[in-house]
Amino acid sequence: MRLSDAPKGAQAVVQSVTDAHPADPIAQRLRDLGFVAGEPVRLVARGPLGGDPLLIQIGSTRFALRKTEAARVEISVGGAA
Amino acid sequence: MSAVATRIALVGNPNCGKTALFNQLTGGRQKVANYAGVTVERKEGRFVAPSGRTLHVLDLPGAYSFDATSPDEAITRDVCHGRYPGEAAPDLIVCVADATNLRLHLRFVLEVRRLGRPVVLALNMMDAARRRGIVIDVARLSQRLGVPVVETVAVKRGGAKALIERIDASVPNVVPAPIDQAGVDELHAEVRAILADTVTLPRDTVAIDDAIDRWALHPVFGLAILAALMFFIFQAVFSWAQPVMDGIEAGIAALGTFVTGFLPEGSALHSLLNDGLFAGLGAVLVFLPQILILFLFILVLEESGYLPRAAFLLDRMMFRVGLTGRAFIPLLSSFACAIPGIMATRSIQDPRDRLTTILVAPLMTCSARLPVYTLLIAAFIPNRSVWGLFNLQGIVLFTLYFAGIFSALGVAFVMKRLRKDKSEHALIMELPSYRLPNVRDIALGLWERALIFLKRVGGIILALTVLLWFLSSFPGPPPGATQPAIDYSIAGRLGRMLEYVFSPIGFNWQICVALVPGLAAREVAVAALGTVYAMSGSDDALASQLGPVIAQQWTLATALSLLAWYVFAPQCMSTLAVIRRETNSWRNVAVAAGYLFGLAYLASLATYQIARALS
Incomplete structure (x- = not known):
């Protein structure tokens, strides 16, 4: 599942970040910020207008990501994975 | 390499409290300028260490990674690597990390360590970390990293004492062994291993942040709070600034009359001084009250951590027309005056987003248009009610304001369509923990804005x-x-x-x-x-x-x-x-x-x- 489709509040774990195009700087930045396999993430809130951007908690940090940015992050939902 | 470290560079993630630490170290002895050829702020200061040595401190722009995605980060990368033209490589890098957010910040510390230069790690916000029950084994952390680690509380008087002593004790010029070029996953793996070994973290988030964000980011209440806040700021800017502005104009005019009193009335010199020089001086100074009041609010919102929340709430709307959520505050400020508005675009790191914001900012109806509007409306628009509810003059004024807003959105949209670079520019914005703003940091920030305006625009x-x-x-x-x-x-x-x-x-x-x-x-x-x-x-x-x-x-x-x-x-x-x-x-x-x-x-x-x- 993509992070952009994650149910609100559910605990998930990052599987991978995919490049939207070769040498995608946004995907690289997401990896630099800690979106790497095995990290627990959570969708905390959605923006008020059209549910965009998304408020994502990773570790003790919160990031606002646009849906197109969060769509690069592949996750698995379901408790202790 | 000499045993004396005289040029120190402060580096760290955004929101690590680096600038507060810089203020703590250098006090008011700072010089703010731009890096040559770019509009990234260069802040340098100095302080005299207990040993009597004068140390120069460079406050580098915040960076998440040396894999730079903005001009700010590119400068930090190049200065740290010692390859920025005109900047000497730092003798010592003080890497600042937020002790409550080590999972994110340690990764950059590891990147800095790789440079192979002398590094000291300052664990900042140790007070907040203790309050949250975070326990850090500093000795063990220092051992694992192979660099000295000190604790700091940048917002508390004397909170940088340990750091100063460490720097002064002529940091052992042990060059940390550069680790081999590990990939991103390896760096994160190392961060995880170090954290597991040295840090006890009771819970990931702060209860108070969760509580405030539930309201501040709520789809309905969040927007209502933002609107109320903006309304209050506007009221304050107009009602506080006006008397001061009138005073400045009157004062400069009186000064001009006094100075030119001995000159013959009607002479060219009399006129030059009065209508040229003093009028010009008045035209410069009259902007100061609005600039200072607006920036007081902007700095408080920024320091408290609310600014990125406002950007979060409005990003969608702004993005559709080719702007970014971060453009909201600069554009809003432009309703008072485009000058502080354009100065406030420095908080937008992305150059393309920043330029778009700067170019549309003059379309916001600034307060200087009001005298023209009121003169013409009073003279030509009949003062009669429309549908028994509205006033025709009021409607015209309202229309003029909205004409400005809609044309700004329209121009941004057209620029988005016209530009050749259609690549995706990211929002990816950290929402830091809420904090109480520090009076000294706000005061220094205001002082800087005033100087920038007077020196560079005046x-x-x-x-x-x-x-x-x-x-x-x-x-x-x-x-x-x-x-x-x-x-x-x-x-x-x-x-x-x-x-x-x-x-x-x-x-x-x-x-x-x-x-x-x-x-x-x-x-x-x-x-x-x-x-x-x-x-x-x-x-x-x-x-x-x-x-x-x-x-x-x-x-x-x-x-x-x-x-x-x-x-x-x-x-x-x-x-x-x-x-x-x-x-x-x-x-x-x-x-x-x-x-x-x-x-x-x-x-x-x-x-x-x-x-x-x-x-």
Whole structure:
């Protein structure tokens, strides 16, 4: 599942970040910020207008990501994975 | 390598409290400038260590990674690598990390360590970490990293003591062994291993952040809170700044009269000092109250952590028209004055987003347009109620404000369509923990803004005001002249020539002449109109005399056309001066002035021709 489709509040774990195009700087930045396999993430809130951007908690940090940015992050939902 | 570290660079993630630590180290002994050729702020300071040595500290822009995605980060990367032209490589890098957010910040520490330069890690916000029950084994952390680690509390007096001592004890020039070029996953793996070994973290988030964000980011309440906050700021800017601005104008005028008192009235020098130099000085200083009040609020919102929340709430709306959520505060500030608005775009790291914001900021209806609007509305729009509920004059004023907003959104959208670079530019924005703003950091921030404005923009405004004085005063009227003096000046002749250009949009020669000195600032046009119609007196008296005269002499179509002109026209050189300073490019000034004049002309032409056809 993509992070952009994650149910609100559910605990998930990052599987991978995919490049939207070769040498995608946004995907690289997401990896630099800690979106790497095995990290627990959570969708905390959605923006008020059209549910965009998304408020994502990773570790003790919160990031606002646009849906197109969060769509690069592949996750698995379901408790202790 | 010498045993004395004299050039220290502070690096760290954004929101690590690096600038507060810099303020703590250097106090007021700071120099703020730009890096050569770019508009990234360069902050340098110095302090005398207990040993008596003077140490120079460079506060590098916050960076998440050396894999730079903005000009700020590129500068941090290049200076740290010792390859930024004109910057000596630092003898010692102080890497600042937020002790409550080590999972994110340690990764950059590892990147910095790889440089192989002497590094000290400052674990900042240790007070907050303790409050949250985070336990860090500092000795063990230092051992694992192979660099000295000290604890700091940048917002507390004496909170950098340990760091100063560590630096002063002539940091052992042990060059940390660079680890081999591990990939991203390896760096994160190392961070995880170090954290597991040295840090006990009771829970990931702070309860108070969760509680505030539940309201502050709520789809309905969040927007309501933002609206209320903005309303309050606006009230404050207008009600607090106005008396001070009046005082400054009166004070400068009195000073001018006093200084020139011994000069013969009517001499060129008397006029130059009074109407050129002191008027120019007044034109510069009069902006200060609004700039300071606006930046007081902006800095408090920034330091408290609310600013990114506002950007979060509005990003969607702004993004659709080609802007970013971060553009909201600068654009909002531009309703008071485009100058602080454009200065506030420094919080937008992405150069493309920043330029778009700067170019549309002048379309926001700034307070200097109000005197022109009120004069024309009072003279031409009947004061009658519409549907028993609204006031027609109020509706016209409201329409003018919204014309500005909608055209700004429209221009941003067109720029988004026209530009060649259609690549995706990221939002990816950290929402830091809420914090109480620190008084000293706010005060230093305000001081910096005031200096930047006075030093970098003030000179241009002053020079242009003197130039306009020259145009409006020379040559003087011939003996026995019957017309007001301005008619005979270069400005008067320019105005008459402009009449050919402006007659299709309904401007008579009096308006054209007033437009020339009106370039100094929009509200000056009212005074200039008074001069052209040979009146004198204070601004308010002038407006009340001028109203009936123009109501008689102008058609409604002309008045509406002039209103439309003022929605768009770049009738303020100070704004163009600040665009030059903030983008470091005359080309951008030309683009802004060109498109604004074009829009103004087209809007006035349409307004005039339609209004004439209808009447």
